[in-house]
Structures are given as structure tokens and as C-alpha cells.
Amino acid sequence: MDLAYLVFEGARFMMAPARVAADLTRAGLQNPANPLAYAPYARSVAAGCEMFERATRRYGKPAFGLTETLVDGAAVPVTERVVWQRPFCRVIAFDRGFPRPPAEPQPKLLIVAPMSGHYATLLRGTVAAMLPRHQVFVTDWSDARMVPLMAGRFDLDGYIDYLKAMFRDLGPDLHVMAVCQPAVPVIAAVAVMEAESSAAVPVSMTLMGGPIDARRSPTAVNCLAQERGQAWFAKNTISHVPPIYPGAWRRVYPGFLQLSGFMAMNLDRHVDAHSDMFDHLVKGDGDSAEKHRAFYDEYLAVMDLTAEFYLQTVETVFVNHDLPKGTMRHRGKPVDLGAIRRCAILAVEGENDDISGVGQTRAALDLTPNLPEARKAYHLQAGVGHYGVFNGSRYRAVIAPRITAFVHAMQALSAQEARPLLQAV
Known part of the structure; x- marks a missing residue:
């Protein structure tokens, strides 16, 4: 390759x-x-x-384009600000210009975007739905072809290290939302920090459509990884970045190969959509054509992943199932989910998810026996697939309010438990 x-x-x-x-x-x-x-x-x-x-x-990286939101029924401006940055990721804060203090608390929410091919802007709707009641941050992962070799490697261990650093720097009282792929490294980072008795452990984590235990309700994606194994992916999907890019000669899983896989999963749907687009253009249906452009400008914009991150993820999450088996390691040390005692967990799944089957995310609740039941919650959204778990009308109307309610409840519980400790001091 x-x-x-x-x-x-x-x-x-x-x-x-x-x-x-x-x-x-x-x-x-x-x-x-x-x-x-x-x-x-x-x-x-x-x-x-x-x-x-x-x-x-080649489609370039889209912009978030979020310039306004509603807080307490009033429109307020939204601006972006980079608050944390390293070679393979930066964290963007969405600042809201309040004319007066909001009526209710606005907990800090870090949305960890998937590093699985698309840019973080795929979560534009996810971010927009949380802005009215949260101080929102989002991880903006770098395109590996744009990161020079001198920046070093970036694998799953490095990903977890990045998350730990973000949690420390954005805390205290931070809540985390992991969308799909980052569910595994997020819960692993929390487990490592809990084992270290870190004061920067997030108050809660919301895991959405993530492969915590890919053995449950295995999908076609899970089965492919299991059948082929890591060696097959190393041989058939990894290439070197050409010298025309800053990341020249870095080994990557190219975005164009990922996109071909995305398209192949629902090829008929994409063919029909482009056929409809042609008809809209011929008929002069500008509104329908513009909706097609907006969707595919985002969908067709893809980024390269470092080979070491991709292959380690395939092996750890989809082939060996190390996390649910209790054999996952970070920097040579065990990742023990039993160490999680403080960080609350909300697992969210979609009834028709064809990427992470029903039960794969809920497994997080079963694998954390020392976390009190009062800090665990589960939501199965009927009638949605993978994308609908974090975007679309049901996400906005049902899932986002459910997450917000959970975050506020856990924030209040954490404050209530901390009060006697402060009084004792």
C-alpha cells in the first residue's frame, strides 16, 4: 500500500x-x-x-460556523477560542457573550470528537444543541498529513495522555461527552486518573454509541475487524504521506481510503442522493441542491489518521477486546475500570446503530462495579441509527436534554458531597 x-x-x-x-x-x-x-x-x-x-x-476542512445561540430565551453571540493545543489536537472553546449572568449554572462540557476520519465539525449540531445550557469545549483533532514527522508518534497511549492533560487543564468540575470512537480512550483515561487518585477526574462522562465491548451485538464493522485481524489492516490500509504535505513520509491510514469504506457501507443511498442532486440541478431546485451540497461538503471532508493509532485501536478495541477483558494497558500499566468510583457515567445508544450495536456502550455500566448506582444512567433512543445518536431532530429533542439533565444532576450531587469536606476543613 x-x-x-x-x-x-x-x-x-x-x-x-x-x-x-x-x-x-x-x-x-x-x-x-x-x-x-x-x-x-x-x-x-x-x-x-x-x-x-x-x-x-478534495474537500477541505469545514468551519463550525456557530455564531449565535439562545440562552434563557435571548440570542447571544458565540465566538471560538483555542484554549489548549498540542501537535495532534487543539481544544476549541465556544464563548458566549452574555449581556447578563444566566439564570442557571452553565457546567463545563468537553465534547470529545471521534478521530475516525471526519473532522470535528461533523459535530456541529452536537455542539449547537449543548450551547444554551453549557460552557462547551470540543476536541479538534489534527489531520495527520499536516503534522511534521518531528512532532513524533501518536498512538492510543498518546491519545489517552492527551485526554488526561485536557481534563487537568480544563477542570475542575469538568463533564465529558465522548461521541463514538473516543468512548474507549475516555473511560480508560478516567480509570487511569481514578487509580492515581487525581483531583482532576471529571464529574461525569457521557458515552455515546461507543465500542466499549464490541463483542455485544457485533455489527458488520466489528465482524470485519475480527475476521481480518490487525496484520491485514497493516498490510492493506497503511501508506506514507507524499512529500507535498507537511507530514511527508508519516505512516497513515489515508482519509481517501476511509471515505471509500464509508461510502461502500451505504453505496445505494449515496448513488440515489447524487442522482437526486442531478435532477434538482436540472429542475432548478436550488434549496434541495444546497442541502445536498452542505451535507456532502462535510461528509466528503476527511483526514488521515496516524498508522500507530489506527492499528493499535483495531487490535485493542476490535480484535482483542482488551478493555472489557481487563487486559488493556496504558504505558505498560493495567487499565482497571474497577478503579472508577467518582466519575458518573451516562451511556447513550441508538436502537438502529449499525456501527456500535446495542449493548456495546451500556457495557461501561457493567464494567464499573465500584461506581455507585446513583452515578450510573442509561438511555436507549428508539428509531435512530449511529448518526442519530449525536445529531438530528431526536438528538435535539430527546437526547441532548437527557444529557443536560444528567450533567446538572451529577454537578449538584458532586457539590453536595463536597460540602461536608469543605466544612470540615
């Missing part, structure tokens, strides 16, 4: 003139001053040109 990246970039480079020609043709045929622009044939050609250009371009 070492030549895969070079072949991909070479093909993209050779397609550049055709892409430019297609875009110029589309612009000319859609110019109101061109009499041909009003002919059905011209609209079909222009639509085909746009579809070709979009299918052959």
Missing part, C-alpha cells in the same frame, strides 16, 4: 485541468447573459459539470 497515496495524488493532479474546464463550462452555461442558459440541454450539461467537479475535488 506504500504507493497508494502517491497514485491517488497523481490521479488528482492529472484531473485538475478537466476539473477546471468543467467548472468554467458550468459557470458559462449558468450565466444569465448566455441565451443557452435557459435551454433544458444546457441545464443538464451544467448539472453534469458540477457533479463531475464535486466528485473529483
Whole structure:
């Protein structure tokens, strides 16, 4: 696979003139001053040109674009600020401009975005739903092809180290939400910190559609990893970053390979969506076409993962199932979920999740026997798949309020338990 990246970039480079020609043709045929622009044939050609250009371009990292939210029924401005940064990740804070103090507490919530191919902006709707009642932070993981080799390696152990540092620096009274992939490293980081008796352990963690125990209700994704094994992925999915990028020669799991896997899982749906897009363009249905553009501008924007992180995750989470077996290690030391005694856990799952099957996330509640039941909660959302667990109408109407209620309850419980200790001091 070492030549895969070079072949991909070479093909993209050779397609550049055709892409430019297609875009110029589309612009000319859609110019109101061109009499041909009003002919059905011209609209079909222009639509085909746009579809070709979009299918052959590389999509850049999108922006969050969150500029406003509602707090206590009033609109307040939202601005982004980087509050923590290392080579492979930065943490963005979404600051809200309050004209007056909010009516209720606004707990700190760190949303740990998945590092599984897409950028953190995929959680735009996730962040937006939490802004009215929380001080929100989100992890913005770096594209591995943009990180120079001198920055060193980044594997699952490094990921957990990053989380521990974030928890310390953003605390105290921090709540964490792990969306999909980071459920395992988040609970592992908390377990390690609990074993260390760290004062920076988060008050709560919400685990959403994550593979805590991939043996439960295994999906096609889980079965593929189990059947192929880590060696197969190392041989068939890893390549070197070409020298045109800052991360030249870094071993990565390329974003374009990940995207091909994403598309293959629901190929019929994507083919139908692009066919509909062509029809919308020909008919002049601008609103429907714009919705398609917005979705695929996000969906087709992918990033590279470091090879060591990807392969270690495959082996630890999906092949060996080290976390639920109690054999997972971090920097050579055991990751003991039994050490978790303070950090509350809310497990959230989707009834129709085809990535992390029902029961995989709930396993976190069974694997933490020393955490009081009062600090455990579970929510199974009917009628949603994997994406619906953290985005969409049911997420906004049901899941997000459930998370907020849990966070507020655990914040109050933590404060109540701390009060006698403060009085004693």
C-alpha cells in the first residue's frame, strides 16, 4: 500500500485541468447573459459539470460556523477560542457573550470528537444543541498529513495522555461527552486518573454509541475487524504521506481510503442522493441542491489518521477486546475500570446503530462495579441509527436534554458531597 497515496495524488493532479474546464463550462452555461442558459440541454450539461467537479475535488476542512445561540430565551453571540493545543489536537472553546449572568449554572462540557476520519465539525449540531445550557469545549483533532514527522508518534497511549492533560487543564468540575470512537480512550483515561487518585477526574462522562465491548451485538464493522485481524489492516490500509504535505513520509491510514469504506457501507443511498442532486440541478431546485451540497461538503471532508493509532485501536478495541477483558494497558500499566468510583457515567445508544450495536456502550455500566448506582444512567433512543445518536431532530429533542439533565444532576450531587469536606476543613 506504500504507493497508494502517491497514485491517488497523481490521479488528482492529472484531473485538475478537466476539473477546471468543467467548472468554467458550468459557470458559462449558468450565466444569465448566455441565451443557452435557459435551454433544458444546457441545464443538464451544467448539472453534469458540477457533479463531475464535486466528485473529483478534495474537500477541505469545514468551519463550525456557530455564531449565535439562545440562552434563557435571548440570542447571544458565540465566538471560538483555542484554549489548549498540542501537535495532534487543539481544544476549541465556544464563548458566549452574555449581556447578563444566566439564570442557571452553565457546567463545563468537553465534547470529545471521534478521530475516525471526519473532522470535528461533523459535530456541529452536537455542539449547537449543548450551547444554551453549557460552557462547551470540543476536541479538534489534527489531520495527520499536516503534522511534521518531528512532532513524533501518536498512538492510543498518546491519545489517552492527551485526554488526561485536557481534563487537568480544563477542570475542575469538568463533564465529558465522548461521541463514538473516543468512548474507549475516555473511560480508560478516567480509570487511569481514578487509580492515581487525581483531583482532576471529571464529574461525569457521557458515552455515546461507543465500542466499549464490541463483542455485544457485533455489527458488520466489528465482524470485519475480527475476521481480518490487525496484520491485514497493516498490510492493506497503511501508506506514507507524499512529500507535498507537511507530514511527508508519516505512516497513515489515508482519509481517501476511509471515505471509500464509508461510502461502500451505504453505496445505494449515496448513488440515489447524487442522482437526486442531478435532477434538482436540472429542475432548478436550488434549496434541495444546497442541502445536498452542505451535507456532502462535510461528509466528503476527511483526514488521515496516524498508522500507530489506527492499528493499535483495531487490535485493542476490535480484535482483542482488551478493555472489557481487563487486559488493556496504558504505558505498560493495567487499565482497571474497577478503579472508577467518582466519575458518573451516562451511556447513550441508538436502537438502529449499525456501527456500535446495542449493548456495546451500556457495557461501561457493567464494567464499573465500584461506581455507585446513583452515578450510573442509561438511555436507549428508539428509531435512530449511529448518526442519530449525536445529531438530528431526536438528538435535539430527546437526547441532548437527557444529557443536560444528567450533567446538572451529577454537578449538584458532586457539590453536595463536597460540602461536608469543605466544612470540615
